[in-house]
Amino acid sequence: KQEVTQIPAALSVPEGENLVLNCSFTDSAIYNLQWFRQDPGKGLTSLLLIQSSQREQTSGRLNASLDKSSGRSTLYIAASQPGDSATYLCAVMENQGGKLIFGQGTELSVKP
Amino acid sequence: DTEVTQTPKHLVMGMTNKKSLKCEQHMGHRAMYWYKQKAKKPPELMFVYSYEKLSINESVPSRFSPECPNSSLLNLHLHALQPEDSALYLCASSRGQVNYNEQFFGPGTRLTVL
Numbered sequence: 001k002q003e004v005t006q007i008p009a010a011l012s013v014p015e016g017e018n019l020v021l022n023c024s025f026t027d028s029a030i031y032n033l034q035w036f037r038q039d040p041g042k043g044l045t046s047l048l049l050i051q052s053s054q055r056e057q058t059s060g061r062l063n064a065s066l067d068k069s070s071g072r073s074t075l076y077i078a079a080s081q082p083g084d085s086a087t088y089l090c091a092v093m094e095n096q097g098g099k100l101i102f103g104q105g106t107e108l109s110v111k112p
Numbered sequence: 113d114t115e116v117t118q119t120p121k122h123l124v125m126g127m128t129n130k131k132s133l134k135c136e137q138h139m140g141h142r143a144m145y146w147y148k149q150k151a152k153k154p155p156e157l158m159f160v161y162s163y164e165k166l167s168i169n170e171s172v173p174s175r176f177s178p179e180c181p182n183s184s185l186l187n188l189h190l191h192a193l194q195p196e197d198s199a200l201y202l203c204a205s206s207r208g209q210v211n212y213n214e215q216f217f218g219p220g221t222r223l224t225v226l
Contacts, residue, residue: 042220043217043220044202046216049214098213098215099168102155
């Protein structure tokens, strides 16, 4: 059974720091991995989608990498800003059914 | 337009009520999803519709009844719910159900069952 783990569970950093969020999964037979951001009480905003054949994706200050063989993904946020404060969720899709399996999330707080 | 809309934003209902949640997208997506999210927990898949047909039911109790009247619209009919069903209900859509497709989520409906 696929399990997705995110470390750390919470992170507090001063504004301007570069930071890395980690995601690991137990079964490497995934089709893709998606990173989301969720603000309190809100829906999910898709940040990046990495296909299983890809190694990384970039969008603005965000860079996500994928190492399928080791079951790991990282989300790199450059020059963090207070507006980046949110919970970041990674999710893997392991079959063609479209079911996403989520990690527990990393709650990020960026202090001005 | 990359938006998934959900109504209502908030819903309070008693255990004997019947209510419905609505989700709409106009991106031409052919797969739509219902997820349930309890406080401080990640979303969990409930149902998947592909080309207006139910393709996945994650063993959800029958008091939750999904419906997909057309390719843009997804409903979730609620009847005889329990207080433990209180949660944020999220709708999502993607181009298709197959792999590679990015899922886009709506803002959710916050449901409270009294």
